[in-house]
Amino acid sequence: MKNKIVAGNWKMNNDKEQTKSLLNKLNSYKIPDDVRVIVAPSYTHLDQSIQMLKGTQISVAAQNMNAASSGAFTGEVSAAMLKSIGVNSVIIGHSERRSLYHESDEILNNKVKSAIESDMEIIFCFGEELDDRKSGRQFEIINKQLSSTLFNMSELDWKKIVLAYEPVWAIGTGETASPSQAQEMHAYIRKIISNRYNDNLANNVSILYGGSVKPSNVKEIFKGSDVNGGLIGGASLNADDFMAIVNAF
Ligand code: 13P
Numbered sequence: 001m002k003n004k005i006v007a008g009n010w011k012m013n014n015d016k017e018q019t020k021s022l023l024n025k026l027n028s029y030k031i032p033d034d035v036r037v038i039v040a041p042s043y044t045h046l047d048q049s050i051q052m053l054k055g056t057q058i059s060v061a062a063q064n065m066n067a068a069s070s071g072a073f074t075g076e077v078s079a080a081m082l083k084s085i086g087v088n089s090v091i092i093g094h095s096e097r098r099s100l101y102h103e104s105d106e107i108l109n110n111k112v113k114s115a116i117e118s119d120m121e122i123i124f125c126f127g128e129e130l131d132d133r134k135s136g137r138q139f140e141i142i143n144k145q146l147s148s149t150l151f152n153m154s155e156l157d158w159k160k161i162v163l164a165y166e167p168v169w170a171i172g173t174g175e176t177a178s179p180s181q182a183q184e185m186h187a188y189i190r191k192i193i194s195n196r197y198n199d200n201l202a203n204n205v206s207i208l209y210g211g212s213v214k215p216s217n218v219k220e221i222f223k224g225s226d227v228n229g230g231l232i233g234g235a236s237l238n239a240d241d242f243m244a245i246v247n248a249f
Helices: 016-027 043-050 079-084 095-100 105-115 130-134 136-148 179-196 201-205 216-224 239-246
Strands: 005-009 035-040 057-061 089-092 121-126 159-163 208-210 229-234
Touching: 005 208, 005 239, 016 035, 016 043, 016 239, 043 057, 079 105, 089 105, 089 179, 105 121, 121 136, 130 136, 136 179, 159 179, 179 201, 179 208, 179 216, 216 229, 216 239, 229 239
Parallel strands: 005 035, 005 229, 035 057, 057 089, 089 121, 121 159, 159 208, 208 229
Antiparallel strands: none
């Protein structure tokens, strides 16, 4: 079964007190039973967030991890470290990691393998740049990004994978993909997964849309039959806005 999922990627925002305050606000809302809600605070507040969200419907993801299990990788965090504090989900492949920190498809493929070996759920991000879309190459780019990072995973591994289509030109720009652009790409993603694997797998993977989703545009985006939720940046920092999105299905 596909899950309806709304995940908040807090990026490098919120100190300890702000994290506490936002989580307290989120905890005061009633969440629909059929929606999974995930928040991704920074590494320094994961433990605190796990503690504050115990027994609630909100779970916690990390924003990144290293593919290695341990060793001389100054400043990095492993899957085992995340698991040891109760974090069972991780965002991999965000466009900011790809562009600012030069994470290649090969690096991302290694991270995916490492996360799967550690039995972590992966929210895998991908998306085309503005130039790709302007030149009509968006489908080719998405096909390449998925083929070189996820299509060597086994069918069983896909049980741990959630996809997040985030066109780079729509991230933090206020410009969102139109509901029909989002639906069209999500349907294409299902088609190439079906071609590589089978219909059953393609129909059961959750595909989230991300890029300037806000309360004012979310209802139309979520109407797409292949859109199973959202990965939310800016609007996830405000409890009212985030919960309006959670309630928008
Ligand atoms: P915005 O919602 O701020 O555009 O960010 C989207 C995003 O990058 C989520 O990972």
